[in-house]
Amino acid sequence: MQDGGIGTHRHSLPGSTDSSAPGWQDHSMSFPAHWNDDDATDHQVHWYDERTAIIRQALRTNFEGPFIYLLLGTERALLLDTGTGHADLRAVVDKLLAGRDLELVVAHTHGHGDHIGGDSQFDTVVGTAPEDVAAYFGITAWPEQIVQFDLGERVLDVIPIPGHHTADVALYDRTTRLLLTGDSLYPGRLYVTDWAAFRASIARLAGFVAAGNPVEHVLGAHIEMTDQPGIDFEMGADQHPGEHELELAPAVLAELAEVLVEAGPVPRRIVRDPFIVFPK
Template sequence: MKPLLLLCLLSAAYAAQPALPRRIDFTSNLPAKGTFPEKWIHGSKSLLDNHDPPVQVHWFNEHTVVLRENKAYNYEAAFMYLYFGNDRAILLDQGSTALRSEWPLRDVVDGVVAQWCKRNGRKDIPLVLAFSHLHGDHWAAQNQFADRPNTRIMGLTHEEMVGFWGMTKYPEERVEFDLGGRKLLIWGSPGHVEDEFAYYDSYTQILFTGDMFYRGYCYITFWDHWMESMARLMRFADTHPIAYVVGCHVEMKKTGEFFTYGTTYQPDEAPVQMDVAMLRRTYEFAKKIKKPGVYFTGDVYLCNQTRMTSTLDVNPYVY
């Protein structure tokens, strides 16, 4: 074969190859900017007349999605966080409703993944499902993804949870999970329950604190463990930039009043995003707490060993 003809054939074959997806830079110009909505879907006076979507989808930025469960489906109204990297995506928490036929989280997530892949020249991307802790409102919809291809799902025992991240010294050990240029830092954060994780996204510099710290009732089952977890958060904040602190729920108004536990309508609710200053104020406040009770710090409610208390006006431990 003549060299010129061979060169033409090779050039044509090369041109016919599908273009490789571009590698996204997750390490420059940090933190990656993004926005939270001024108002989330927050239920309605009449749930039968609620017209909000089952799941609110908010693109914080082009590679970061925040999802919220509709309170008409479950009063927990869980927030979930979907992060995309070059090699995989991760969904942190899966909400309160198990059946896909009742609450289509799987369909919503599949749609978001397809949208991201189309924008970034990909056919698909592996999906990882993890959660903050073992309460049902954080992993109930996991089963919707059981038959989903190209998906890895965290197990439901302590051994499976820590093994999922390769931890050998829970809760102190901090591990790194690479999404493909976008790295998460993960460590133990018990107190609300025995097994909980904190997640830090190096790209947005968002710190996800699950149920151990959020705008609402921070139910603390193991006070000493929770204080140790808060101290770990303080040490982390001393050495890492944090743009936002986010939790799994909102249970209070912007003005600080609480919403009754189990409410399905929360007008004028506080934003989900918080800051490090709130963490520090809460930690300093908590150092003064010596006995069980419900304490309003000015930012959140600390419920020290009062898990089943639903309203402050009937709580004998009000200080």
């Protein structure tokens, strides 16, 4: 069910906090050479480091192939998005959290169906309207205010960035210096429903980074670009041979902000090597 309250499901299986516990691996802040779409699994799980799991829902379960993030602190774990609902995400998350006494918070980058489809698999989730998101995270001036959310020895900055959806947020992880941007920036088609809001949000996000918040990688929620500059896969493609890498350099955010300034107030399609801006 959805509501504006806290994700109250708590994993209380016994276990230590060292890297030998179930589901923990050390990948030293790396990415896989490619994201598989193995017929034997509905989700590919990659540990970026010992507290950051990147989950990719298989394209064969749904062409969106969304990316889902599980961030672990010492007190709680944040699951960011739940995918399309065409696969058993709950079983994956339970396995990854086995042996951890962590409260599970389920929230979203935004409220579109391919990011909230698995919500019913979880006991409680943060709502997807702007007022729900603002109430849960303590944002009193949406969308200008940036607030902090502490997972326990791991602080995230919650940054409202409406424009693709009314309740878009980006999350900046101070520990890994990862910037999670949902559908607002990823290697693919950036669908913009509110042009003015999107331009303002991307400018604000780029300003946050420029103000002294260093970013190692920008990670979005899909891959729709091929490894050929400016070329995307066909809409609805459920196979991605020659797929662009997930991770984007922080310079791509600056590039997006710049081209939106150059575009001005009238919506228009913009093609760049790692993304395509699509007004709707």
